[in-house]
Amino acid sequence: MKNKHLISIHDLSAAEVAEIFDVASKMKKSPAKYATALKGKTLGMIFEKSSTRTRVSFEVGMFQLGGHALFLSARDIQLGRGEPISDTAQVLSRYVDGIMARTFAHKTVTDLAEYGSVPVINGLTDLLHPCQGLTDYFTAFEHLGRLKGRKLAYIGDGNNMAHSLMYGGAKVGMHVAIATPKGYEPNPEVVELAKADHAKAKTTLTITNSIEEAVAGADVVETDVWASMGQEGEQEKRVKDFAGWQVDAAVMKKAKKGAIFMHCLPAHRGEEVAAAVCDGPQSVIYDEAENRLHVQKAVMYLLMGGRKRKH
Ligand code: CP
Numbered sequence: 554m555k556n557k558h559l560i561s562i563h564d565l566s567a568a569e570v571a572e573i574f575d576v577a578s579k580m581k582k583s584p585a586k587y588a589t590a591l592k593g594k595t596l597g598m599i600f601e602k603s604s605t606r607t608r609v610s611f612e613v614g615m616f617q618l619g620g621h622a623l624f625l626s627a628r629d630i631q632l633g634r635g636e637p638i639s640d641t642a643q644v645l646s647r648y649v650d651g652i653m654a655r656t657f658a659h660k661t662v663t664d665l666a667e668y669g670s671v672p673v674i675n676g677l678t679d680l681l682h683p684c685q686g687l688t689d690y691f692t693a694f695e696h697l698g699r700l701k702g703r704k705l706a707y708i709g710d711g712n713n714m715a716h717s718l719m720y721g722g723a724k725v726g727m728h729v730a731i732a733t734p735k736g737y738e739p740n741p742e743v744v745e746l747a748k749a750d751h752a753k754a755k756t757t758l759t760i761t762n763s764i765e766e767a768v769a770g771a772d773v774v775e776t777d778v779w780a781s782m783g784q785e786g787e788q789e790k791r792v793k794d795f796a797g798w799q800v801d802a803a804v805m806k807k808a809k810k811g812a813i814f815m816h817c818l819p820a821h822r823g824e825e826v827a828a829a830v831c832d833g834p835q836s837v838i839y840d841e842a843e844n845r846l847h848v849q850k851a852v853m854y855l856l857m858g859g860r861k862r863k864h
């Protein structure tokens with residue numbers, strides 16, 4: 554992998570994404586072969602926001618690779634008391650071999666990469682969630698067998714998940730359609746970059762306010778919460794603005810027959826998704842959650858200089 558960091562899927566080539574998927578598949582199949590791949594290495598994990606999957610999958614992943622992970626709540630380290638990010642990045646780089654960070658501002662993660670000297674992995678920012686985006690396409694690959702020419706429809710808020718799925722589709726040869734209510738469209742700068750990525754990949758990126766248009770012919774239907782972390786104060790307003798935007802059985806019926814349903818979790822059943830869909834036969838939500846582990850192990854292995862056991 555040429556990239557030193559994983560900050561945005563936009564920065565990766567299609568070949569690098571394929572390499573991550575290939576290593577993740579091998580690790581999922583034969584985890585023991587990689588039991589000492591990152592022996593003696595440490596990952597520092599900075600969290601400004603809550604997490605279940607990201608925290609546990611990275612920590613367990615480092616353990617399974619023979620390394621160690623440190624949970625660093627931003628509230629408890631000096632960063633939370635105003636120590637500059639540049640100092641934090643340089644100091645941590647003297648101790649650890651990689652940094653994973655979940656932050657509000659995207660700039661915090663890019664600054665960690667700029668000032669530190671070790672690989673930085675974006676564990677979610679207000680702008681992007683690349684580990685989840687990669688994992689979702691990996692999960693789709695496992696279920697659909699082939700991704701090229703397929704279509705993913707994302708219904709809901711034009712948020713970090715929408716952005717990472719927009720970037721990811723172009724790297725795996727999938728058409729992407731994002732449907733949001735008016736006023737909740739994805740970030741225009743991300744749309745512009747993702748449109749260029751899709752044009753290069755000869756796939757389409759559709760941004761629409763129509764659920765029907767997005768799900769028509771979709772092999773994958775995905776949604777996410779209406780109010781992301783940091784937007785708790787807007788919850789009530791958003792519930793009103795997103796009325797009619799639930800992914801329910803009727804929406805799934807408009808997608809391709811046999812389409813799969815994905816959600817990065819945590820999910821709010823009865824809001825963005827009906828329980829019957831989230832817990833129904835088309836849902837692959839727990840495969841997605843599990844695959845965070847395998848995909849992130851592959852990312853850490855490729856970025857942090859992992860070595861496979863010879864025997
Ligand atoms: N999907 C995801 O990133 O979950 P957590 O917020 O629990 O880490």
Ligand code: NVA
Pocket residue numbers: 677682712713714777778780781782817818819
């Ligand atoms: N969009 C959600 C994703 C959570 C994994 C958030 O940022 O809170």
